[in-house]
Amino acid sequence: MEIEELESIPGVGAKTAERLAELDDPAGALADGDVAQLARAPGISEGRAARIARAAIRHRHGDSDGFLATDRAEELYEAVLGLLKDRAVTEYGRKRLETLYPSASKARIDEVRAFAEDAVEREPTPALLEALTGVKPLEAPREVRVRDRCLATSDAEMYAEAQSAVPELSVELIEDARDVSDLARGYSTVVVLDEAFAGIDLDGDVDVRVRPDAMDDPGSIVPERTIAFFAHNRARLRAAVAVNDAATDLGAGMECEPSAADIGGFDEGMERLEAGLSRLDDDGNVADDDRLRELETAIDDIDATVSMAENVANDRLRTAIEERDVTIEGADLLSLVERGAGVDSLLERELKSEFAAAIEAARAHLVDALGIDDYEQLARQAFEEEPTFPVEHDDRVIDRLREELIADRDRRATRLKREVADVLGTLREPAEALVEAALELDVELAVSRFARDFDCSFPTFEGDGIAIDGGRSPLLDVEFGAVEPVDYAVDGVSLLSGVNSGGKTSTLDLLGTVVIVAQMGLPVPAESVQLRRFEALHYQAKTQGTLDAGAFESTLREFGDLVDGQGERLVLVDELESITEPGASAVIIAGILEALAEGDSTAVFVSHLAGEILEATGTNAEVTVDGIEAVGLVDGELRVNRSPVKDHLARSTPELIVEKLAEAEGGAFYADLLEKFDSDSN
Numbered sequence: 156m157e158i159e160e161l162e163s164i165p166g167v168g169a170k171t172a173e174r175l176a177e178l179d180d181p182a183g184a185l186a187d188g189d190v191a192q193l194a195r196a197p198g199i200s201e202g203r204a205a206r207i208a209r210a211a212i213r214h215r216h217g218d219s220d221g222f223l224a225t226d227r228a229e230e231l232y233e234a235v236l237g238l239l240k241d242r243a244v245t246e247y248g249r250k251r252l253e254t255l256y257p258s259a260s261k262a263r264i265d266e267v268r269a270f271a272e273d274a275v276e277r278e279p280t281p282a283l284l285e286a287l288t289g290v291k292p293l294e295a296p297r298e299v300r301v302r303d304r305c306l307a308t309s310d311a312e313m314y315a316e317a318q319s320a321v322p323e324l325s326v327e328l329i330e331d332a333r334d335v336s337d338l339a340r341g342y343s344t345v346v347v348l349d350e351a352f353a354g355i356d357l358d359g360d361v362d363v364r365v366r367p368d369a370m371d372d373p374g375s376i377v378p379e380r381t382i383a384f385f386a387h388n389r390a391r392l393r394a395a396v397a398v399n400d401a402a403t404d405l406g407a408g409m410e411c412e413p414s415a416a417d418i419g420g421f422d423e424g425m426e427r428l429e430a431g432l433s434r435l436d437d438d439g440n441v442a443d444d445d446r447l448r449e450l451e452t453a454i455d456d457i458d459a460t461v462s463m464a465e466n467v468a469n470d471r472l473r474t475a476i477e478e479r480d481v482t483i484e485g486a487d488l489l490s491l492v493e494r495g496a497g498v499d500s501l502l503e504r505e506l507k508s509e510f511a512a513a514i515e516a517a518r519a520h521l522v523d524a525l526g527i528d529d530y531e532q533l534a535r536q537a538f539e540e541e542p543t544f545p546v547e548h549d550d551r552v553i554d555r556l557r558e559e560l561i562a563d564r565d566r567r568a569t570r571l572k573r574e575v576a577d578v579l580g581t582l583r584e585p586a587e588a589l590v591e592a593a594l595e596l597d598v599e600l601a602v603s604r605f606a607r608d609f610d611c612s613f614p615t616f617e618g619d620g621i622a623i624d625g626g627r628s629p630l631l632d633v634e635f636g637a638v639e640p641v642d643y644a645v646d647g648v649s650l651l652s653g654v655n656s657g658g659k660t661s662t663l664d665l666l667g668t669v670v671i672v673a674q675m676g677l678p679v680p681a682e683s684v685q686l687r688r689f690e691a692l693h694y695q696a697k698t699q700g701t702l703d704a705g706a707f708e709s710t711l712r713e714f715g716d717l718v719d720g721q722g723e724r725l726v727l728v729d730e731l732e733s734i735t736e737p738g739a740s741a742v743i744i745a746g747i748l749e750a751l752a753e754g755d756s757t758a759v760f761v762s763h764l765a766g767e768i769l770e771a772t773g774t775n776a777e778v779t780v781d782g783i784e785a786v787g788l789v790d791g792e793l794r795v796n797r798s799p800v801k802d803h804l805a806r807s808t809p810e811l812i813v814e815k816l817a818e819a820e821g822g823a824f825y826a827d828l829l830e831k832f833d834s835d836s837n
């Protein structure tokens with residue numbers, strides 16, 4: 156994808172486009188709304204990636220972002236999104252869910268709908284959710300530096316090529332076999348890239364390999380390259396394997412198609428992945444080899460072991476000397492005094508066998524403590540048979556021993572890494588696919604849990620307006636289990652009347668939520684819903700208190716723009732009368748309703764002034780009044796039927812109280828009042 160094309164996506168500026176262009180397949184990532192891929196672009200956070208993905212999806216569907224036309228509509232969407240995100244386990248899942256938005260485009264709704272229909276079949280078992288906690292998008296490992304190996308060449312061009320192809324190793328220029336010998340002293344393994352060096356003869360125990368073909372497969376010299384990816388992502392990969400196990404157990408299966416040919420089948424690939432990962436530690440070392448561990452311990456402990464061996468010998472000797480009475484003959488004493496002969500020679504003669512035993516003890520301790528049989532001969536040489544007191548080790552021997560152990564360790568470690576790299580090398584793509592599938596599964600499970608938690612069903616897009624059967628808002632301030640189902644159908648323009656706290660605002664919220672969720676392509680919290688595909692949702696929340704002149708004017712302008720606009724919109728307005736005094740309000744609302752009734756909008760206006768508004772509305776306008784009715788007073792509390800009754804002006808709370816008093820107290824005053832109410836509503 157060209158940078159210019161990327162820039163054509165709204166919200167993607169030149170800089171972001173440049174960053175996205177660094178991805179392998181920016182077009183594919185954008186088309187799939189693949190937040191994980193997009194977030195791999197340098198300097199693009201997951202949050203930003205989610206916004207870009209959303210913009211790209213909109214762009215692809217020619218969808219504007221005007222569906223949520225008011226703050227309250229936006230708030231409802233955020234609340235719904237919050238409920239979905241609460242049900243995702245991974246951070247990726249949460250970001251990915253942000254690419255779901257209410258759309259006016261049929262193609263977009265159908266696209267998400269197809270995904271959601273599969274998603275709700277997924278069973279969110281505790282094992283699966285637990286396994287998902289460790290899954291994260293895979294990361295590129297930190298740059299690896301390998302210090303025990305080097306590349307060597309006498310050719311300047313090859314030198315430059317090797318430097319760029321194998322940045323993990325240092326590349327050295329050589330001229331002759333002596334240079335190679337020198338290098339072999341500093342590195343455990345030297346890989347010579349020039350054919351000309353084949354068959355060179357070098358002294359000592361050096362590991363020099365002549366590999367003119369090494370540049371064809373640099374990974375074979377640095378298995379660390381393959382391993383680093385798996386080691387760095389070890390925990391995530393194992394979590395993804397666990398997700399796969401949990402999902403397969405459930406028969407849900409994963410829609411992951413790793414190149415099965417490479418790995419000998421998916422299950423076998425998973426087994427090999429787990430086997431390879433279990434051999435590594437987080438630093439990319441092979442951690443399951445006894446011999447390697449022995450070598451490492453021997454190297455770490457060598458100084459302490461040597462000094463312990465010395466102690467063993469010296470303690471023995473000291474005791475032997477202390478226990479011994481030495482008689483010095485006069486001639487000996489003379490030679491000691493006159494010729495400065497060392498006391499050692501005297502000791503040698505007197506304590507020969509004790510010396511021999513002490514040296515043997517030191518050697519035995521060293522060999523035993525090192526614990527590596529094949530270094531026995533060399534280790535023994537660390538203590539010479541020459542009697543001295545105190546007994547001391549030979550530094551040169553210990554240095555050699557150390558060097559040999561290190562070279563042995565490095566070569567063994569490399570060989571083991573190569574083994575593991577051979578197992579894991581072909582699994583990189585399948586592993587990536589596995590993690591992606593696990594992350595996608597998290598998104599699906601979030602949708603599935605939403606659908607299950609709120610007893611959702613898929614809506615049908617047909618007819619005019621919206622008809623909800625058994626709708627229960629997940630956003631109410633009561634526990635979902637206690638939410639009473641609401642049936643409500645609106646088509647055209649309606650006023651919604653009803654007793655205080657009867658659930659009028661909640662009904663608007665339910666309508667708004669259902670439309671948002673339906674047009675996101677998701678199942679809605681209702682037994683069944685039919686709706687038209689709306690072009691926008693205008694939801695005007697209740698204003699707190701009377702507005703001052705300026706605010707009133709701007710609110711009126713908003714409604715002016717609203718009625719001027721065209722299209723099939725859902726308009727929800729809550730107690731607009733509070734913006735100004737009741738008389739004026741009724742007139743204004745009546746005017747707005749008349750204008751809306753002429754267009755294609757579906758509208759519900761909640762009002763306590765339904766009667767007055769209806770009076771002020773022209774007789775030609777098709778405006779109906781629905782009512783949330785109190786079914787009676789129980790223990791002084793109103794019992795309400797939460798489903799609005801069609802074409803019915805609900806009696807107000809004051810009227811109900813008067814009725815109660817008329818019945819309970821009797822008397823002309825309450826009876827007259829009640830009559831006034833009755834005549835008012837007729």
Ligand SMILES: Nc1ncnc2c1ncn2[C@@H]1O[C@H](COP(=O)(O)OP(=O)(O)OP(=O)(O)O)[C@@H](O)[C@H]1O
Nearest residue numbers: 632633637638639654655656657658659660661797
């Ligand atoms: N379907 C329902 N199931 C259970 N409780 C509900 C339902 N609808 C509303 N309620 C409860 O009734 C309370 C009042 O609801 P709401 O604010 O929607 O009433 P209202 O008619 O708009 O009130 P007002 O006339 O004061 O504006 C809610 O906070 C909620 O606790």
